Every structure is written in structure tokens, then in C-alpha cells.
Amino acid sequence: MIKKSIQVKKSSGEKVDFSLDKLKASLHRSGAGENDVSHILNIVRDELYQGISTNEIYNRAFALLKKKKSVFASKYKLKKAIYEFGPTGFPFEKFIGQVLKHSGYDTEVGVLVDGKCVQHEVDVVASKENRTLYVECKFHGEEGRNCNVKVPLYIHARYRDIIAETKIKGALSTEGWVVTNTRFTKDAIEYGTCAGLTLLSWDYPKNNGLKDRIDSLGLYPITVSTLLTKREKNFLLGRDVVLCKQLLGDSFYLDHLGISETRKSKILKDIQFLCNVSG
Structure with missing residues (x-):
């Protein structure tokens, strides 16, 4: 338990009380199990300090999720992944x-x-x-x-x-x-x-x-992938591949990028699991 209220700084500059419940809910939405969620919560909670940014909390939770399973980290970064559609929109x-x-x-x-x-x-x-x-x-x-x-x-x-x-x-x-x-x-x-x-x-x-x-539709943007580099994502976006589901049907683009068969298999397996998680 947190002995006193911890103030966190949002991206807007506003300061609000840290909510363990909100963090817990976002971790559960990633698909991580109860044990993994509890483990991450305990680590993040111990590292909190007054005035910590929500972005720093996110980055720490994201890194811990990625260690557990890359697909969990992909779902967790959904909101930030859409920002990666920039700069033109x-x-x-x-x-x-x-x-x-x-x-x-x-x-x-x-x-x-x-x-x-x-x-x-x-x-x-x-x-x-x-x-x-x-x-x-x-x-x-x-x-x-x-x-x-x-x-x-x-x-x-x-x-x-x-x-x-x-x-x-x-x-x-x-x-x-x-x-x-x-x-x-x-x-x-x-x-x-x-x-x-x-x-x-x-x-x-x-x-x-x-x-x-x-x-609900399982329509995750290609930018959620933690296994693709920024250059590779930009290549795919430039060819109108904006969804993970699209890449499953157009996997030949990974060959154009010179990605090895081993890595290609891992990327597609990760994306397949991600899309199936939400049906």
C-alpha cells in the first residue's frame, strides 16, 4: 500500500493523484495474467516518486511487459502506437x-x-x-x-x-x-x-x-509491433499496410525488407497471436 498520495504529471502538465487501479486495468487489457500484473505493479509502485511523469510510468510498465511477452507490450502501447502514424496523419x-x-x-x-x-x-x-x-x-x-x-x-x-x-x-x-x-x-x-x-x-x-x-475488432495498427523497427514500420505504412491483419495477408513485404525467415516467422507469429487475442 502507498502510505501517502503520489502526484503524477500528465502529458498536458496537469498533476493528479496516481491511480494503482488505472495502471492495473491497463495492464490487464494487455492480456497479461494476474501473476505478471501483480509483479509489474509491485515494481512500478516501489519506484514511484512525487512528480513522476505518466510517461515514465508507462515506459517502465512497457519495458517490464515486453520482458514477459512481446505481444502484451504491443497491446499495452496501442495509444502510443497511433501517435506513430504521424507526422502527416x-x-x-x-x-x-x-x-x-x-x-x-x-x-x-x-x-x-x-x-x-x-x-x-x-x-x-x-x-x-x-x-x-x-x-x-x-x-x-x-x-x-x-x-x-x-x-x-x-x-x-x-x-x-x-x-x-x-x-x-x-x-x-x-x-x-x-x-x-x-x-x-x-x-x-x-x-x-x-x-x-x-x-x-x-x-x-x-x-x-x-x-x-x-x-473488439482486433484491428491493431502495424505500429504496435515491438519486433519491427521504425524504418520497417515506415516502409509498410508507405505501402498502405496500416493494420497488423494486413501484414498477415501481405507478408511478402517482409521479404522486400530483407528480413530473415527466422525473424519473419517470429514477427508473423506475434502478430497472429495479437489479432487472435481479441478475436
């Missing part, structure tokens, strides 16, 4: 397109759509039956930056111009979406909800946020 748009595709939609990324007043480039257009989603992705390459109310305000204006044109053409059902890899501010959520936009962030809506959808 274009791989994030492709990733969201894949998430919607695996949810049953026909998707296109980077589509020019006519509005009533001007033409718009929409990050993702997703269609299912007579329903069309116009999805704008707001990617942040660093932690601590949230989407404020200006984002849904701007996107709502663009969406209204698009649907004004689609109504003329007799489209049946449309939705405007705003997706971010970070979080929405309270005002952004209030405005987006009031305006009828669908908001999707790392943890919003509750229990159906981006992290929940990734886990």
Missing part, C-alpha cells in the same frame, strides 16, 4: 478507413465531394446500403493536445455544405463524423452532440470509443 485516415471497412462499410480515403457552395476533400467516405458517412479525421502527433470546440464547428459547416448538395441529388441518409486519436473537450462534445455530429475519440463514446473498437 494520413496513415491515421487510412486506419480509420480500415476500421469502418471491417465494420461492414465500403470506404474511400481522401475523396473530393461537391458541396452546394464549394468542393471539399473528405478524409473518409463510408457507405453501407443507403447510408453514407462523411468522416473527418483530426490527428494529433503528440499527447496532451485535445480537440476543442473549433474542430466540430468547422467540420459541421463543411458537412452542412455537402448535405445541401446531396439533398438536391436525392441522397437518403447521411451522417457527419469527427474522429480523433486524442480526446474532445467538454465544449466540443456538447456542440457536436447538439449539431448532430457523430464524435469518436480515444475513449468517447464511453465503452465504444476508438480503443474499444480496435480491441
Whole structure:
């Protein structure tokens, strides 16, 4: 037990009380067993000090998980792995397109759509039956930056111009979406909800946020891999391989990278297990 409250510094600069329960929950989500989780918690808890950063706590827990099993570390680093889609954010748009595709939609990324007043480039257009989603992705390459109310305000204006044109053409059902890899501010959520936009962030809506959808669909980004180097990940992203599942089907890219058969087998086995963990 911690005798007194330990203050930790978040990436935003805010100081909050350290939560053992939150750390425990994140470790369990990695797939690690109770004994491994308890062992890691005891080590991290003993190394805490006043003002320690959440990033330092994360790095320590990540290193310990990686020693236990690389796939646990991969799941644990999910949030940070999405930041690795930067700096342009274009791989994030492709990733969201894949998430919607695996949810049953026909998707296109980077589509020019006519509005009533001007033409718009929409990050993702997703269609299912007579329903069309116009999805704008707001990617942040660093932690601590949230989407404020200006984002849904701007996107709502663009969406209204698009649907004004689609109504003329007799489209049946449309939705405007705003997706971010970070979080929405309270005002952004209030405005987006009031305006009828669908908001999707790392943890919003509750229990159906981006992290929940990734886990339930097993759609882990290629950047979660702890066995691939940064250069190798960038090579794959440059060839539109944004999901671990994609690499299982396009493993020949590992041959292009000159990866040995032994290492290739290990990488694919790790990814196969990762995708199967979440079904």
C-alpha cells in the first residue's frame, strides 16, 4: 500500500493523484495474467516518486511487459502506437478507413465531394446500403493536445455544405463524423452532440470509443509491433499496410525488407497471436 498520495504529471502538465487501479486495468487489457500484473505493479509502485511523469510510468510498465511477452507490450502501447502514424496523419485516415471497412462499410480515403457552395476533400467516405458517412479525421502527433470546440464547428459547416448538395441529388441518409486519436473537450462534445455530429475519440463514446473498437475488432495498427523497427514500420505504412491483419495477408513485404525467415516467422507469429487475442 502507498502510505501517502503520489502526484503524477500528465502529458498536458496537469498533476493528479496516481491511480494503482488505472495502471492495473491497463495492464490487464494487455492480456497479461494476474501473476505478471501483480509483479509489474509491485515494481512500478516501489519506484514511484512525487512528480513522476505518466510517461515514465508507462515506459517502465512497457519495458517490464515486453520482458514477459512481446505481444502484451504491443497491446499495452496501442495509444502510443497511433501517435506513430504521424507526422502527416494520413496513415491515421487510412486506419480509420480500415476500421469502418471491417465494420461492414465500403470506404474511400481522401475523396473530393461537391458541396452546394464549394468542393471539399473528405478524409473518409463510408457507405453501407443507403447510408453514407462523411468522416473527418483530426490527428494529433503528440499527447496532451485535445480537440476543442473549433474542430466540430468547422467540420459541421463543411458537412452542412455537402448535405445541401446531396439533398438536391436525392441522397437518403447521411451522417457527419469527427474522429480523433486524442480526446474532445467538454465544449466540443456538447456542440457536436447538439449539431448532430457523430464524435469518436480515444475513449468517447464511453465503452465504444476508438480503443474499444480496435480491441473488439482486433484491428491493431502495424505500429504496435515491438519486433519491427521504425524504418520497417515506415516502409509498410508507405505501402498502405496500416493494420497488423494486413501484414498477415501481405507478408511478402517482409521479404522486400530483407528480413530473415527466422525473424519473419517470429514477427508473423506475434502478430497472429495479437489479432487472435481479441478475436
